[in-house]
Amino acid sequence: MKTIHLDGHEIPFEDGQTVMDCALAADKPIAHLCHLPGYTPYGSCRLCTVKIDGRFSSACTQPAREGMQVESETEELKEMRLGILRMLFVEGNHYCPSCEKSGSCRLQHAAYNAGMLDPHYRPFYPKREMDASHPDILIDNDRCIFCALCVRASRDVDGKAVFDISGRGLATRLVVNSKSGLLVDTDISVEDKAVHVCPVGAILVKGRGFEVPIGMRLYD
Amino acid sequence: MPSIQEHADLLIERMGNRPLQILIEIQRRFGHVPDDAIGQLSTRLHIPFSRIVGDVEFYALLSREPKGDYAFLMSDNITDWMQGSRVLFSRLSKNLGNHASLSNTSCTGMCDQGPALLVNGLAVPNLSASRIDAIADLVKRSIPVSSWPEEFFRVESNLKRQSWLFDDWQGPHLKGEDLLQALQDCALRGRGGAGYPTAKKWNACREAKGEGRYVVCNADEGEPGTFKDRALLQHRADRLFEGMALCADIVGAEHGILYVRGEYRYLEDHLKEAIARWSRPGFEIELHWGAGAYICGEESALLESIEGKRGIPRVRPPFPVTHGLFGMPTVVDNVETFCAVAAIASGGEKAFRSLGTEKSKGTKLLSISGDCVKPGVYEFPFGVSVEALLAECEAKDALAVQVGGAAGTCLDKTEFGRRIGFEDLPTSGSIMIFNASRDMSEAALNFARFFADESCGFCTPCRVGTSLLAEALESATRGGEAVSEIENLNIVLRASHCGLGLSASRAVMDMLKKFPEHFAAGRAALEGR
Amino acid sequence: MIRLATCSLCGCFGCHMSFLDMDEKLFDLVEKVEFDRSPFTDIKSVGKCDIGLIEGGLCNEENVEVVKAFRENCGILVAVGACAINGGIPSMRNHFPLEACLAEAYLDGIGIDHPQIPSDPELPRLLDKVMPVHEAVKIDYFLPGCPPPAEAFEVLLEALLKGEEPQLPTNLIHYD
Structure with a gap:
């Protein structure tokens, strides 16, 4: 059985698995956002950055190799992850109190786990347009973290390119595939996987806000 | 006059499935890329509309909005600043009418004859107040750029010191296995900066599984302060093509692509003629243009760009030698590397091995700019000391030397004994000199802004961190405390996806450490408040 | 006695309400703590204090003045709640020019009788953008939440009163 070492634990892997794959399988999760099992590894959020044999690398894109020494829960990497999360928070407009994804948001959840109390950096407060053109689906660009899960889901699961x-x-x-640039002019449908894969509150199904009471949400 | 759609159709027929190259042509023709053209490309080439929008919004030399009859982009490298570009920028901006636009762009590779600007994509070097006024006058009189004085567009090659790489070698011609062996014996390493052994790379490509093979020449030299490939493209294009063909012969490729940065458009006729003149049976070289993206100098981003996509560096592994252009095994090498191969193959082998140092054989082309009497392109044997460079280009009173561009290392006086080479100072060839009158915090700010402008935006640490770094330095110039913030960003940037983010804070950290007094004005102001 | 000051800048007093949700724990607290400037005391200017709690972000010049006075007078300064920490809901106005916000509120909005933008010299001038308090002064600790739960105040104050570093358990960290 081939194994890697993750923070001192010996973890088995099969050929073709990434460091993230085998860490998740062994229930030793590494923080991640743009990664979702079943989707092509992307490696953009960098939250899963680990140190492999002394070099930084994203666990979600790095194929596991026999005997690999992987560090994850070190002070150095925790500081890095905290920095990355803070960057994501200041880059967009993340108003958790008014976001219906709050409580079920993977960005927020990751920040809680990282012990993030403040954004540290100066918020950018970018001006981004909202796309409410579609009758069933809303895009709130303020919250997009460019993880491209919707891009991958639309392309690889839905067989579209929305x-x-x-x-x-x-x-x-984030752009949508229509000349007008509006979601309503694309071939998206509310059943598409792309609509439901967003880790934050950037793509939402309309008419369903705040369905779950506080205390019973995914990460409460 | 053909409609936008008809024009796009003609280009598709002429250029085939090369979306980025077509977009560049459309930009040249219309001064922007109209949505109708995007729509036509999307329909005809079966590419999602949104992906073409992605391209146009990614590359600095493309735009969706019209930029007027005269679109000026002022080169914004630190050497341009030192030559007075910022004053000239405001001088020009005051004298432009409303059918012209003006903004900044990253280093255009004219540092030895700056400040420079691009007008409708064409380089105008050697700017001065009088040239700026002349330009403003031409704009005022609505004289089309094609009728502007030719001398405005004259780019000097400024080749100040040439030796082995430029010599006419007359020896037995090596190829195939013999050449590969010679490259290995010569320990030739890539000249782009990373220094990967050339023979090893070519061998890996040859042995990789795949139906086809590509040879790609990276002539995207976008590192601020680099302009040495310009000289090779101008004076040794044949040698470059020869090197590519020798590579193609070894790895079994039939297609070669020369990817040249868009800022070197002035070389277009020359390169087209050179390619036509050179042509060999069984190997064709195609000219591809960049469209303003530093990141495309990264080999996998360059491949994405050739494929007509945004220049986002790929996840590695796999590497281009096994999964390169269109998924095929591909060799990507720098202009200088291919030229060196051709020189080795045609009799320069022995001389090559006698030049340089133990781990860095041969010579290196250097682009020298900044505070010196003779800026230009210099060929030196590896191992040359910084001191010797400074003497040769007549740099007096040097305070600091930036080796390797914005992504490189900043040396202070105590380090001028250090040597160019893989064992000490590896570099793609950018040398920028700062004399004692310079404020290094300006250089730090310039580099930080450069990385923020050129970050491809794919990964979080680089997309956000480079802007935060620039902001921290701006706050330092306003009197804020920046050191701890910059140290923090330096840590987070190490999580970046590619070398751009990884090296974005390097020079800034060097400058903070070596020239603290240049940043101290800010600190003193803070304490006094 | 430990002296404690609190204030609400560009906030809604929700954090103060949550503070009061400590209920019976407040009895223990007032044994150890004396309140300086605070909505609980109605003292108008801050004196020398050990701890200052700031609710709300910075939306006008007075906010900046107050937070600077707090910084000068308080040994430990804590940013309390979403607005103090990242501008919160009030910073949603940052997406619009200030003039447009004023016009919407005082000129063009529904049900306005005598449209006029208030210009009394007594009124503090609005900042161009709403900002978190750490943009104006150094903040020692942050208590996130909209509002932070009463238990979070307890954990914070308990530690600070003992002179220890506050460690907020993960279950008390939330941003909503």
Whole structure:
């Protein structure tokens, strides 16, 4: 049986598995956002950054290799992850008190686990347009973290190409595949996987806000 | 006049399935990329509309909005600043009418003859107040750029010191297995900066599984302060093509692609003629243009760009030698590397091995700019000391030398004995010199802004961290405390997806450490308040 | 006695309400703590204190003045609640020009009788953008939540009164 070492634990893996795959299988989860089992590894959020044989790498994209020494829960990596989470919070407009994903949001959950009490950096308060054109689906770009899960779900699961990431640097933005740039003019449907895969409150189904009472939400 | 759609159709027929190259042509023709053209490309090439929008919004030299008849982009490297670009920027901005636009762009590779700007994508070096006024006057009189004085667009190669790489070698011609062996014996390493052994890379590509193979030449030199490939493209294009063909022969490729940064558009006619003149049976070289994206100098981002996508570095492994262009095994090497191969293959082998140091054989082309009498392109044997460079280019009173561009290392006076080479100072060839009158906090700020502008936006630490770094330095110039913040960002940036984010804080950290007094004005102001 | 000051800047007093939700624990607290400037005392300016709790973000010049006075007078300064920490709901106005916000509120909004933008010199001038308090002064501790739960106040104050570093357990960290 082939194994890697994760924070001193010996963890088995099969060929083709990434460090993240085998860590999750062994119930030794590494914090992550853009990764979701079953989707093509992407590696953009960098939250799952680990140190492998002395080098930083994202666990979700790194194939496991026999004897690999992986550090995850070290002070250095915790500081890095806290920094990454704070960056995500200041980059967008994350108003948890008014967000209907609050309590079931993976970004928020990851920040709780990282012990994030404050954003530390100066918030950017970017101006981003909301797309409420579709009768059933809302895009609140304020909350998008560019994890591209919707891009991957639309392409790989739904067999469509509704979403894409455009621009560069801080001007990076989520775009939809229509000449008008509006969701209503795409071929999306509310049953699409792409609508339900968003880790934050950027893509929401309309008419269903605040369904679950506080205290009973996914991460409460 | 053909409609936008008809124009797009013509380009598709002429250029085939090369969306980025078509977009560049559309930008040249219309001054922007109209949505109708995006729609036509989307329909004809079966690419989602949104993905083409993604391209246009990614590349700095493309735009969805019209930028006027005259779109000016002022080169914004630290060397441009040192040559007065910021004053010229405001001078030009005051004298432009409303059918022109003006903004900044990253280093255009004219540091030895700056400040420079691009007008409708064409480089205009050697700017001065009088040239700026002349330009403003041409704009005022609505003279089209094609009728502007030719000398405005003249780019000097400024080749100040040439030796082995430029020599005419007349020896037995090596190829195939013999050449691969020679490259190994020569211990030739890639000249782009990372220094991967060339023979090993080519061998890995040859042995990789795949139906086809590609040879890609990276002529995207976007590292601030680098302009040495310009000289090779200008004067040794044949040698470059020869090197690519030798590589193709070894790995079994039929297609070569020369990817040149868009800022070097002035070389277009020259390169097209050179390719046509050179042509060999069984191997064709295709010219691809970049469109303003530093990140495309990263090999996997460059491949994405050739495939017509945004230049986002790929997840590695797999590496290009096994999964490269269109998934095929691909060799990506720098212009200088291919030229070196061709020189080794045609008789330069022995001389090569006698040059340089133990771990860094041969010579290195350096682009020298900043505070010196003779900026330009210099070929030196590896192992040359910084001191010797400074003497050769007549840099007096040097305070600091930035080796390797914005992503490189900043040296102070005590380190001028250090040597260019893989064992000490590996570099793609950018050398920027700062004299004692310079404020290094300006350089730090310039580099930080550069990375913020050029971050591809894929990963969090780099997308956000580079902007925070620039902000921290701006706050330092306003008197804020920045050191602890910059140290924190330096840690988080190490989680970046690629080298851009990983090196974004490097020079800034060097400058903070080596020139604390340049940042102290800010600290003193804070204490006094 | 430990001296404690509290204030609400650009906030809704919800954090103060949550503070009061400590209920019977408040009896223990007032044994050890004397309140300085606070809505609980109605003292208008802050004196020398051991601990200052700031609710709300910075939306006008007075907010900045108050938080600076708190910083000068309080040994330990704590940012309490979402608004103090990241601007919170009031910072949603940052997406609009200030003029547009004023016009909507005082000129063009529904049911306005005598449209006019208040300009009394007594009124503090609005900042261009609502900002978290750490943009103006150094903050020692942060208590997130909208509002932070009463238990979080307990944990915080208990530690500070003992002179220890507060450690908020994960179950008491929330942003809503």
